[in-house]
Amino acid sequence: MKNKKSSPFPFGATLYDDGCNFSIHSPDNIVSLIIFTDSENQEYKLKTHDQIVYYTFIPNITSGTQYGFKTIDNDGHSRLLLDPYSHSLSKPLQYNSPLDTEQSWTLSKSIVVDHNFDWENDTAPNHPIEKTILFELHIKGFTQQCPHIAPQYQGKYLGLCQPDIIQFFKQQNITTLQLLPITSFVTESHLKENNLTNFWGYNSVCFMAPHPNYAEKDAVNELKHMVRELHKNDIEVILDVVFNHTAEGDHNGPCFHLKALDKNYYLHNNPQQYMNYTGCGNTLDLTHQASFTLVLDTLRHWVNEYHIDGFRFDLATTLGRDHENFSPHSGFFMAIAQDPILQKVKLIAEPWDIGPNGYQLGNYPDNWHECNDKFRDITKSYWLQQPNFAKNFATQLMGSRDIFSASRWPQKLPVNFISYHDGFTLQDLVSYNDKHNEANGENNRDGHSDNRSNNHGVEGDTNNTAIILLRDKQKRNLMISLLFSFGIPHLLAVDSLSHSQQGNNNAYCQDNPISWADWNLSHINDVFKQWLADIIAIRQQIMPDVIRAFSNENRNKNKITWSNANGTQITPAQWLNIDHFSLHIDLFNHDGELLYLINATDTSLTFNLPKSTKWSMVCDTSTQNIIVKDVNVSYIQHPHSLSVLYRAN
Structure with missing residues (x-):
């Protein structure tokens, strides 16, 4: 025709x-x-x-x-x-x-889709990267049990933009939602055989099609409506995208499209087997023009048609491979850097895959922010297991500068996190020593065994008041370490609700209350939710200016001092056995001072403070309350806690 x-x-x-x-x-x-x-x-x-x-x-x-x-x-x-x-x-x-x-x-x-939509003069929030607070959540899981929204919107795109949910986001003072995959995906056959579901969605079919399960009627328009309403409230939307493999699996997997259309969409060992750098059976080959074009077209589609503010790339090392070799100068990275649409959005990499030399933390190009698992592991170890991690923990607080040079800030700040969708939730980190993934049907063999968690005496739920209070304090220790480190804070949204997955650290197939946010909060968890909201607001008043001070031409003129409790500077040899320290940051040109008092010992310590003038208390994790008071000369720091103090000159 x-x-x-x-x-x-x-x-x-x-x-x-x-x-x-x-x-x-x-x-x-x-x-x-x-x-x-x-x-x-x-x-x-x-x-x-x-x-x-x-x-x-x-x-x-x-x-x-x-x-x-x-x-x-x-x-x-x-x-x-x-x-x-x-x-x-x-x-x-x-x-x-x-x-x-x-x-x-x-x-x-x-x-066939008509993309006409009334965006009502929508404007992207475009939050500066140093002020960005990431809030990772699952479209269905976060709202499925929320009592504040109508049943027809629970678990749906429209549920995420209902007034009470938006009000919750604003009360928590976050800037940016990072959504688990919302592109069309399919449940693998082995999960169906066990009456389970691919809940997380890392099994993409059509990269440009919104997952229809999250729509009441029309996924395209309802998703656009969601983004528009979030933007009206100054909230960004970042998508977790999966371009490293497709749902077609290995040579025994189903054929939906690419396998029949073009064998070169995949990396091949031989005609019978696909290269598997992802653990999912196949690997998309971005050195092949058709695959490369599909991915770039998809990214532009989400920005142009849905006004998406950025992307988190699952197993991103795969995207930078020329077959076995990863390069920060690959065609994929170069194409995005020069693209007038994509160069403006936020880009976050999960900087590894399971292929040769797959772990590439710190090796991505500028304007790519990387998920910093070093921060996660070392911070959890310091507070929950307490081997001699003080020196490494101190490095993480200062932005992991052994990996992410401050000379490349803010265009290359690390994405710091304690908990992610995979692994323990914050509540489970302080409640379980071991994973409990029996519900996944793999005899508890799946999921990470290196959780660096601590149940504080009882595995799982307890009525012991002392243990409950200690767990609560450890949650505050972890959150303050995250929010007042140099980097982009990434929070798991359900952590604000102290949600437990009953010790399941790999709930990818649990489309049930294990993964659905529990909005019925105990008193102590409700207090923690408010504490977290307040401390994020305080962080937003302080840390962006501090990060900017370390990101400009005068960054080397800022003064950093590491001291013992008595105020004497720590020597290199002392770092080998130290279990407490203070960090004093004195910004250049009298632009402000920040002081951390960190006590991982079993006893209270009296810290001598720099100078003899007053400090303003930001927080002390030994209490559930936000302390508002001035401190002078010295301060008693209780066991297993930290304080942050500030002075604006």
Whole structure:
């Protein structure tokens, strides 16, 4: 069918007033277009000039039209494929293994989308990176049990922008939501066999299509509505994206689209097996132009059509690989750096995968902020296990400058965190010594065993008041260490509610109350929620200016002093056995001073304070209250606690 709008580009379904252009990259198979109607399915042959890209323009196609691409396998059977560029799916994608050609015709279909939407003059919040507070959450899990929103919105996109939920975000003083994957994904067959679900969503099918399960009716418009309302309240939205692999798995896995369309979408050992740098069966090859184009087009799509503010890249080392070799100068990084749309958004890397030399912390280019697992492990060890980690902990407080040079701040601040979606929640870190993943159906073999946690005498829940109070104090120690370190604080949203996963540190398949935020707070947990909100607000008044002072041309003129409790400076030899210290930061040109008093011992210590004038107390983790008082000359720091003091000159 000839039409002046018939074109090989852009890929996917592009809607016009008088019809729709369809285009697909398919060098391995000749494909035809299938349009689904109420009466009968219509098949259209596609044009091609190079036997690589197939395309056509069909008049009178409207938004909501369902379509797919048909190919014939070696046995002469016809298979229906999803469009890799699908902007929407007709229903949640489910299949029974093995996914044969006959079943392929019963699955979800691709949908033509009209992206017109009233954004009401939406403006991105664009928070400076030094003022960014990340709040990681799961769309469904965070609101599924929330009693403050109507049942039809619980667990949905629209649930995240209901007035009471937005008010909660604002009360907690966070700036940025980091959402677990919301692109279309599918549950693996081995989970279905055990009546489990891929809850987290790290098993992508169509990178541009919002997951339909989180919509009441229309995933595209409801997600846009969510982003618009969050932006109105000065809250950014970052997506966790998975471009390192697809849901098609290894050579035994299902075929949804890419496997049939182009074998070079993947890295191959041989024609029978895919390279597996991800642990998920296959690895997307970004040295292949079609894969590279798909990923870049997808990122621009989310920014242009959904006004997304940034991305967190799962197993990002894979994206910077030229087969086995990682490079910060790879085509992927260079393309984003020069892209006028993508260069403006926030970029966060999970800086590892499981391939050769996969751990690349600190090696990403400027404007890429990396998840700092060193901060997580060392900070947990210092407070919860207390081997001789004081020197390493001190390094983490100062921004892990052994890995992230201050000369590259703020365009390369580390993303510091204590808890993430994988691993223990904050409450479980102080309540369990061991993981308890039996519900996952793998005999507790899955999940990390190196949790660096401490149950403080009882495994799990307890009525022992002393243990409850000690756990609460340790939570405050961990949060103050996070919020007053140099970096971008990343908080797990359910930690503000002191949510427990019952010791499960790998709840990826638990679509149930194990993963759903518990909004019924005990008194002590309600007090912690308010304490955390207050301390974040104080952090926002102090730390951005301090970070900026270490990020400009005068950064080396700031004075840093490490001392014992008696006020004498710590020698290199003393760091080997020290169990307490103070950190005094005196900013250049009398722009302010910050003082940390850190006592990991079993006894109270009297710290002699620098100078003889008054300090303002920011917090003391030995109490649930935010202390507002001036301190002079000395201060008694209770066991296993820390204080932060400040003076504005």
